[in-house]
Amino acid sequence: MNKKQSEFLELYEPIHDRFERFCRARVYGDMDFRDLMNETLLKAYQKFEALRSKEAFLSFLFSISVRILANNKRKRKEDSDQFEKQEALVFDLNASTDTSTDVYFLHQALAELSEDQRESIILFEITGFSIKEIAQIQETSESSVKQRLRRGRMRLKEILTFVALPIEANNQPKGEGQL
Amino acid sequence: MSVSDENLAQLFSQARNQQPVANLDETKKAFITATVVAAGGVLATKGLLQLLTTKKWIIMLSTITIITTGTLIVGLSANPKETAENIPSVDNQNSIITVDEPQESFEAVADASSYLEPAIPSQLTEIDHNAVFEPLASEPDFLNENDFIAAEDSLDAEPDAEPLSHAPRLAESTSKIKPYAQRYDITENTTKTDFEKMKREAEKDGIEFTYKAKYTDDKLTKLRLELKIDQEEEDGYAQHVMSNIDIKGSFEYTIAWDNGANGQASNFYCGDTDEFNEEDNDAQGELEESINEFEDMLAELQLEDLIENFDSLSEQMWNNFDDIDWDDIAAEFESFEAEFEEAFEEFKKEDVQKLMEELKESSEEMVKTIQEELRQMQIEIEKEKIEIEKQKEQDEKDKKENKDKENKEDKKDDQEDEEGTRI
Numbered sequence: 001m002n003k004k005q006s007e008f009l010e011l012y013e014p015i016h017d018r019f020e021r022f023c024r025a026r027v028y029g030d031m032d033f034r035d036l037m038n039e040t041l042l043k044a045y046q047k048f049e050a051l052r053s054k055e056a057f058l059s060f061l062f063s064i065s066v067r068i069l070a071n072n073k074r075k076r077k078e079d080s081d082q083f084e085k086q087e088a089l090v091f092d093l094n095a096s097t098d099t100s101t102d103v104y105f106l107h108q109a110l111a112e113l114s115e116d117q118r119e120s121i122i123l124f125e126i127t128g129f130s131i132k133e134i135a136q137i138q139e140t141s142e143s144s145v146k147q148r149l150r151r152g153r154m155r156l157k158e159i160l161t162f163v164a165l166p167i168e169a170n171n172q173p174k175g176e177g178q179l
Numbered sequence: 180m181s182v183s184d185e186n187l188a189q190l191f192s193q194a195r196n197q198q199p200v201a202n203l204d205e206t207k208k209a210f211i212t213a214t215v216v217a218a219g220g221v222l223a224t225k226g227l228l229q230l231l232t233t234k235k236w237i238i239m240l241s242t243i244t245i246i247t248t249g250t251l252i253v254g255l256s257a258n259p260k261e262t263a264e265n266i267p268s269v270d271n272q273n274s275i276i277t278v279d280e281p282q283e284s285f286e287a288v289a290d291a292s293s294y295l296e297p298a299i300p301s302q303l304t305e306i307d308h309n310a311v312f313e314p315l316a317s318e319p320d321f322l323n324e325n326d327f328i329a330a331e332d333s334l335d336a337e338p339d340a341e342p343l344s345h346a347p348r349l350a351e352s353t354s355k356i357k358p359y360a361q362r363y364d365i366t367e368n369t370t371k372t373d374f375e376k377m378k379r380e381a382e383k384d385g386i387e388f389t390y391k392a393k394y395t396d397d398k399l400t401k402l403r404l405e406l407k408i409d410q411e412e413e414d415g416y417a418q419h420v421m422s423n424i425d426i427k428g429s430f431e432y433t434i435a436w437d438n439g440a441n442g443q444a445s446n447f448y449c450g451d452t453d454e455f456n457e458e459d460n461d462a463q464g465e466l467e468e469s470i471n472e473f474e475d476m477l478a479e480l481q482l483e484d485l486i487e488n489f490d491s492l493s494e495q496m497w498n499n500f501d502d503i504d505w506d507d508i509a510a511e512f513e514s515f516e517a518e519f520e521e522a523f524e525e526f527k528k529e530d531v532q533k534l535m536e537e538l539k540e541s542s543e544e545m546v547k548t549i550q551e552e553l554r555q556m557q558i559e560i561e562k563e564k565i566e567i568e569k570q571k572e573q574d575e576k577d578k579k580e581n582k583d584k585e586n587k588e589d590k591k592d593d594q595e596d597e598e599g600t601r602i
Binding site (some may be wrong): 005009012013016017020021024025033034037038041042045046100102103105106107125126128153156157160161 | 182183184186187190191193194195197199200201203206207209210211213214217
């Protein structure tokens with residue numbers, strides 16, 4: 001491992017969890033989040049010299065990730081989409097814990113939102129970015145981000161209402177039966 | 180069952196605190212592997228790009244080389260000087276060379292004996308090179324060995340090959356039928372004064388005449404002649420003859436030329452006198468034959484009979500002319516004229532009257548219809564006038580009535596006001 005790689009990984013290590021969660025939530029049903037992570041890290045590494053301050057590394061990484069997704073959206077094929085969706089479904093259903101199940105349904109619901117809404121909600125709610133940072137990453141205005149967050153939450157509620165029964169059932173203690 | 184904001188926040192909180200599926204070590208390994216592969220990939224791409232760039236240069240350079248080489252080859256092959264260098268030098272210099280010089284300054288050395296043999300007496304074909312090129316006191320400058328010039332076509336000529344098309348060959352030339360402007364027979368007894376005379380006449384007619392004669396016991400033993408017409412022909416060639424003759428025994432040689440419309444020499448001919456005479460004899464024979472053929476054709480035409488027929492026809496024509504009765508023709512002409520006048524008068528009387536009557540009838544009808552229409556128009560206009568007057572009267576009446584009503588109402592109001600004040 002050379003100096004550049006070690007320096008890059010040193011910056012990446014503290015934000016790994018946030019980045020992993022973002023990728024997992026963001027590409028649920030579209031592609032393997034590991035691919036997105038690897039591609040983003042590789043691009044970030046190649047453009048590492050362009051990074052002005054270490055504090056901006058997180059937003060630098062997420063900006064690259066968002067651009068990659070935007071490019072992939074144009075190149076995406078329907079057949080591969082179906083395959084990835086099935087793969088993600090099988091993977092998450094094997095997670096047996098209640099928390100994993102709830103998060104699985106959340107990801108499923110997020111996948112039904114529009115690209116911009118999904119991205120804004122994930123960045124704000126899961127990754128913990130401020131509205132200003134999200135606006136910079138998405139290259140849009142703060143009011144737009146606010147609108148996306150508001151509409152995204154409303155849509156999520158609607159979607160999750162239909163899957164609330166399994167969520168409630170999973171949260172209830174065993175033996176109470178299902179509604 | 181609806182999902183509240185709290186439930187949603189709880190779900191987000193769970194997602195936020197969820198343990199990552201892909202741990203850091205796994206991600207690090209994948210990243211390092213990807214960087215290595217990417218580095219190789221980038222290098223490969225750069226290498227490929229370099230190769231492509233090099234290939235492009237190779238293609239460009241090779242194309243330029245091919246074009247340049249091709250141009251050089253074509254250019255060299257088009258330059259006759261380069262080719263002429265490979266031609267062997269003259270073997271038979273004792274020959275008459277009829278040369279047509281191209282427009283471009285082109286010099287070549289060749290064996291021109293093949294097409295000149297008919298012009299040289301057989302006893303002169305033996306060459307004594309040493310004798311010819313002995314240094315003489317008055318050796319002219321043009322008699323250098325390299326000055327022998329042949330046409331381009333003769334460069335590859337075989338000994339039995341066809342002669343040059345531009346060469347004025349005696350054997351095939353048909354122009355010998357017409358008389359030459361100048362003709363000189365050179366024998367072993369021809370003196371220098373004769374040659375000087377020839378030179379003067381030739382130069383007068385625009386021929387560059389250069390000669391060199393060597394005498395032994397007042398007999399001509401060696402002769403070098405060069406005749407050249409500077410004026411180029413239509414095809415860009417000029418005539419140029421060089422002869423280098425070593426004389427042994429009897430010798431008869433002739434030079435002659437034709438003059439063009441401008442009085443300058445257009446063609447010249449050199450060769451054995453016998454051949455000139457043969458040509459002239461042949462031409463004379465041909466001319467006599469053609470005259471005989473023409474006479475035979477005239478005889479076949481039977482002109483006397485034709486003339487007789489023509490005379491009889493003319494006599495008949497005059498006889499018929501005399502038989503014509505001119506009085507009858509004049510009477511017929513007068514009768515035709517009278518008939519024509521009568522027909523014209525009849526036409527005037529009958530047809531014109533009919534036409535006039537028809538015109539009168541039609542005009543009367545037209546006038547009647549127009550008058551009726553005018554009357555109807557007048558009636559309508561009068562009716563409209565009456566209606567307008569009636570409307571005016573009614574309007575005036577209405578106005579008067581309104582005024583009267585208003586006056587009455589005003590009066591009533593005044594009376595009421597007066598009564599009110601009184602009360």
